[in-house]
Amino acid sequence: MVSLESAERLDAVDPLRSFRARFVGSDDPDVVAYLDGNSLGRPLRASAERLARFAPEAWGSRLIRGWDEEWFDLPLTVGDRIARAALGAASGQVVIGDSTTVLLYKLIRAAVDARPGRTDIVVDTDNFPTDRYLVEGIAAERGLSLVWIESDIHSGVTAEQLAAVVGPNTALVLLSNVAYRSGYLADVPELTRITHDAGALALWDVCHSVGSVPMQLDEWQVDIAIGCTYKYLNGGPGSPAFVYVRREVQPVLRQPIQGWIGHADSFAMGPGFTPAEGMRGFLSGTPSIVGMQAMRDMVELVDEVGMDAIRTKSESLTGLAIDIVDGWSAELGVTLATPRDPQRRGSHVTIEHPHFREITARLWKRGVIPDFRAPQGMRLGLSPLSTSHIELWRGLEAVRDELERLAA
Ligand SMILES: *Cc1c(COP(=O)(O)O)cnc(C)c1O
Numbered sequence: 001m002v003s004l005e006s007a008e009r010l011d012a013v014d015p016l017r018s019f020r021a022r023f024v025g026s027d028d029p030d031v032v033a034y035l036d037g038n039s040l041g042r043p044l045r046a047s048a049e050r051l052a053r054f055a056p057e058a059w060g061s062r063l064i065r066g067w068d069e070e071w072f073d074l075p076l077t078v079g080d081r082i083a084r085a086a087l088g089a090a091s092g093q094v095v096i097g098d099s100t101t102v103l104l105y106k107l108i109r110a111a112v113d114a115r116p117g118r119t120d121i122v123v124d125t126d127n128f129p130t131d132r133y134l135v136e137g138i139a140a141e142r143g144l145s146l147v148w149i150e151s152d153i154h155s156g157v158t159a160e161q162l163a164a165v166v167g168p169n170t171a172l173v174l175l176s177n178v179a180y181r182s183g184y185l186a187d188v189p190e191l192t193r194i195t196h197d198a199g200a201l202a203l204w205d206v207c208h209s210v211g212s213v214p215m216q217l218d219e220w221q222v223d224i225a226i227g228c229t230y231k232y233l234n235g236g237p238g239s240p241a242f243v244y245v246r247r248e249v250q251p252v253l254r255q256p257i258q259g260w261i262g263h264a265d266s267f268a269m270g271p272g273f274t275p276a277e278g279m280r281g282f283l284s285g286t287p288s289i290v291g292m293q294a295m296r297d298m299v300e301l302v303d304e305v306g307m308d309a310i311r312t313k314s315e316s317l318t319g320l321a322i323d324i325v326d327g328w329s330a331e332l333g334v335t336l337a338t339p340r341d342p343q344r345r346g347s348h349v350t351i352e353h354p355h356f357r358e359i360t361a362r363l364w365k366r367g368v369i370p371d372f373r374a375p376q377g378m379r380l381g382l383s384p385l386s387t388s389h390i391e392l393w394r395g396l397e398a399v400r401d402e403l404e405r406l407a408a
Helices: 002-011 017-022 045-057 065-069 070-088 098-112 129-142 159-165 188-197 278-280 292-304 309-324 356-365 387-405
Strands: 094-096 118-124 145-149 168-174 202-203 226-227 244-245 349-354 371-373 379-382
Touching: 002 309, 002 387, 017 168, 017 292, 045 292, 065 070, 070 094, 070 244, 070 278, 070 292, 094 226, 094 278, 098 129, 098 168, 098 202, 098 278, 118 129, 118 159, 129 145, 129 168, 129 292, 145 159, 159 168, 159 188, 168 188, 188 202, 244 278, 292 309, 309 349, 309 387, 356 379, 356 387, 379 387
Parallel strands: 118 145, 118 168, 168 202, 202 226
Antiparallel strands: 094 244, 226 244, 349 379, 371 379
C-alpha cells in the first residue's frame, strides 16, 4: 500500500510543485482531485485575467483596428510559440487553425493528393474516433483504400506492425503519438522512418502529447502534426487546434478548403484562389482570436518550465498512480491498461473494472474527476503542472473506497 506520507514526500521534492497554485480552482475545496486535465486543462489565473481584459480592452477599445495591430498574424505568432515551447520545431511551420477534426480533414486530403497514384491510407483500429471517421469519409470521397493496423487497446502500434503494411501503394500513415485510451507512447522517429522508407507521408495526431511529452518534430522529420490546445495547453473548451507542416513539405501540400484567409492576398478580394505561401495557406476563414487567448499563457509557462522538467513530473505522477493501484488487493478486480515502461506511456494512466461507468459517475459527485472510456476504462489524466501527488493519492483513495462499497 502506498501511504499518504509517501505522496506528500513526492510533492515535497517536486521542483514544479509551486506551479499548481497558478491554476484557477486549485484551492477549490469541492474539487478533491481533478484527474481529467488530458481532456480539458484547468485555466491559469493569468488566462482568467487575460479573458476578463479582452472584451473591454483588445476588443472593446481597439475594435476593428485589432486585426491590423495583432490578430491577423496571431495564428502564426502563437503557432511559433507552441513550436518552440513544445514541438521541437523551428518557426514558420505551425499555425493555429480550425478544430482538430477540421484540420485533420484538410491535411489528410492535402497529403493524399500529394501522392498521386498511391491508393492507401494506413491507420489503426484504436486511433481516436474522429481520425478513423475522417479517413473513412476521405477514402470514399477520393476512391482510396484504408489499411487497418489492428492495434492492441492496452498498448498501441508497433514498428513491426507498421512495417508489415506499408509499401508502394501507401500515400499516408495517420497515427497518434499517445494513444487516447491506453496512454501508449508510440515511437515517432522510428515509425516516421518506416513511413518515409515506403515513400509515404506521416501525419501524427499529437493531441495527447503536446504539453506533456517532449517532441522533436524537426529532428524526427515528421511531415505533418496536428494537436489540440484545450488539453495540456489549457486553451479552454473548444480552443482551436494547431498544425505543424515541415518546411520542405509545405509547397507540395494544397488543402481543400480554399477560403479568403488562406489566400495570398486576402484583402485584394480578387478573382481566383492563389494560396498564401507558408503556413497561412493552411488557414481557411477568419481565425478564432477569442479562442486563442487562454492558451497563450500556458504556452509561455510550458516554455518557461521546459518540456523535460514537465516530462519528469509526468513520469512521477503516472508512476505513483501505477504504484497505488498495484498496492490494491487483487479482490478489488482492477487491472492496469497502460504500459508499465515509463518510456512507453504518456501522461495518463488507464485502469479497468467492469463497474467503472457507475463508479465514475459517483466519483464526480464527490469532486473526484477522472473520465470513463468504454468498455470499462477509467482514465486518470495527470496534467503535470496542475496536478499534485497528494491530489492523485486522494483521488485514487476515493476510487478504492467506491470499489469497496460496491463489494460490501
Ligand atoms: C481530443 C482529441 C481529438 C479531438 O478533436 P476535436 O476536433 O478537437 O474534437 C482528436 N484526436 C485526438 C487523438 C484527441 O485526443
